[in-house]
């Protein structure tokens with residue numbers, strides 16, 4: 293039987309849910325407030341340069357394949373997914389650098405050169421991540437978090453037979469590695485979910501494991517091709533995808549959703565409403581008189597992003613390069629205090645190193661990102677300029693040319709701009725941070741108490757990042773199949 297489904301938000305999770313539900317024959321209408329689909333996974337073209345404005349590295353390619361297979365399609369027929377080798381180059385202020393590869397023998401050789409005793413530590417670290425993945429894949433990543441939270445799921449996560457599985461992430465890294473370089477390198481992984489290594493649980497060791505086991509990938513022509521392909525599949529299956537369509541209210545009665553009302557005054561009757569926007573905005577949409585807001589301290593980090601079109605080729609750059617700050621701990625202390633770091637670690641994505649279709653003949657399309665606190669203020673012209681000066685200073689101190697010279701395009705995305713563009717409080721990229729096990733594992737449930745209301749996306753279970761968002765779409769679709777009747 294066919295259900296009338298209204299999806300609020302055309303981010304990756306909303307589109308993937310539209311694909312799944314439309315393929316099952318439901319009447320799907322997706323409403324995206326912005327002029328383009330994709331949410332944070334978006335793209336920008338100017339002066340012959342093409343940029344991904346959000347994700348630049350994906351892992352768990354099998355999860356992306358499943359999203360296409362849900363509609364009877366093959367990912368390979370739509371996008372050209374390429375494995376990165378090496379995944380990234382890491383550079384330290386003293387000139388030390390290394391190439392991180394997921395080729396085990398080559399990577400162990402690299403570790404041996406830096407600190408021979410850390411070969412054993414790395415193998416134990418990988419084993420810990422593998423065990424966490426094994427347990428969480430079965431109990432957490434592919435299963436709904438019911439409302440109220442399912443404590444059995446949580447308890448199964450607590451009973452790891454590994455000494456280091458519980459406790460603090462950075463301390464766990466210290467216990468496995470002696471080299472300060474490897475410690476800093478592995479401490480970067482909690483930032484993949486917008487969190488500090490010094491405040492996250494050790495269970496986030498699953499992130500480096502996932503990257504090592506499944507590789508780091510990019511898409512020829514840009515990751516936005518994934519959004520475009522899934523959107524066209526959803527449409528081919530009969531879903532209507534509307535842009536410039538902001539929902540201002542979820543209407544309900546007798547404990548059930550009834551319709552969504554848009555800001556243009558129109559109304560869509562619905563048996564099921566799927567919220568893909570930030571979970572923190574749900575209370576306001578359902579008319580909760582005292583909606584619970586995510587406190588600033590609970591927010592994941594945001595980013596200060598600069599998109600740069602460079603006139604000349606930069607052969608010294610890798611596809612992914614991480615330029616570390618001199619004092620990582622101090623950097624996170626400043627972020628915790630709500631300040632943009634004086635010496636930020638800078639991540640550079642230069643996809644044009646692997647894919648020349650992204651530039652106008654020559655030059656580079658660069659995406660530079662530094663972690664930034666998820667606060668809407670102050671971020672005016674002065675603070676933006678000052679932040680970029682700090683980013684540039686770090687790059688120059690680490691041996692790069694001053695990127696402020698030789699660029700044709702230079703566009704800054706502050707936390708404020710990220711938050712306003714994608715309707716995310718404070719520009720918190722991953723909703724809540726993963727500080728402490730509660731935040732890491734107990735995210736808003738995909739099925740809400742109000743009947744017919746579901747959540748998908750990075751701010752809900754099982755969490756942020758593109759593969760987990762696709763898993764949330766799968767979980768929500770399965771829950772709709774189980775609980776809803778037309």
Ligand SMILES: Cc1cc2nc3c(=O)[nH]c(=O)nc-3n(C[C@H](O)[C@H](O)[C@H](O)COP(=O)(O)OP(=O)(O)OC[C@H]3O[C@@H](n4cnc5c(N)ncnc54)[C@H](O)[C@@H]3O)c2cc1C
Pocket residue numbers: 300301302303304305306323324325326330331332333345346347348349350351537538539540568569570573595597661710713714715721722748749750751756757758759761
């Ligand atoms: C700079 C940056 C770098 C990133 N890097 C990576 C990376 O390398 N790898 C990775 O895996 N992930 C990365 N991410 C995270 C990844 O992009 C997100 O986790 C994922 O795309 C979120 O998808 P989502 O389904 O939660 O939707 P979102 O992208 O959050 O989109 C939600 C959509 O809902 C819309 N919306 C909200 N409210 C309403 C309303 N009332 N009416 C209509 N529409 C509404 C918004 O406009 C938005 O378009 C990055 C993100 C950013 C910003």
